[in-house]
Amino acid sequence: MNIKAIFFDIGGTLYKEKKFEIAPWASKLSSFLKKQCLSIAPDKIYSTYVNVRDELIKGAIDSIEIWHLSILTLTLSRLNIIPNPRLVMEAYKLFTESLMEIMEPYKGVHEIMEWLKSKGLKIGIVSNTGSHYLIYRILEKDGLLKYVDSLVTSQMVSWRKPDRRIFLYACSTLNVKPSESVHVGNDPIADVLGAKNAGLTVIQKISEHTPKSDLADAVITKLEEIKHIIEKLMRFS
Secondary structure, three states: OOOOEEEEOOEOOOEEEOOOOOOHHHHHHHHHHHHOOOOOOHHHHHHHHHHHHHHHHHHOOOOEOOOHHHHHHHHHHHOOOOOOHHHHHHHHHHHHHHHHHHEEEOOOHHHHHHHHHHOOOEEEEEEOOOOHHHHHHHHHHOOOHHHOOEEEEHHHHOEOOOOHHHHHHHHHHOOOOHHHEEEEEOOHHHHHHHHHHOOOEEEEEOOOOOOOOOOOOEEEOOHHHHHHHHHHHHHOO
């Protein structure tokens, strides 16, 4: 196959989350609200956020993304806080910055990106997220943005993986056909099934917490294993 582009998922593929007992963003938001003379415990903020998120997701059309901003705004309201625009945006900034701190790239990501670029491939990101800005800032913070030719998120286009439209849109941004593209992701439904339905070749990155999909064209456990697979695909193009 004539490979021209490779797309990556973020969580569980390029990035992992640091472990924590209490969500850091909930603790920071609690401290922030205390300065506004509003005393609300982190666990109360977290549980309210989760309840609001689940409520909004349940009422949403399948495959449509719910923004972090909309969840946070309603969370403040449920905590009996008037969600005036300035307060909401300050809280949202703390929220996204805190999420950035718990995300870290897997070992070898920079080397893989450099190698893919040396092969003349375009690199894209296709990620489900309630904040496009969050993914942009994470990539920028870790020096990975320079490798990325296209960043497509569910918040940006509204469709969530496994909706095939997000993959087709991503291919369009790089002017490549799905048949000329490879997607690397960990989730058997969102990444593998979604990308396959859109016509892309799929490499699944599995772990002890990720069930293997029979639909994947190739399976890896570490990012560096991509090299052998891409070379093999390019050899038969």
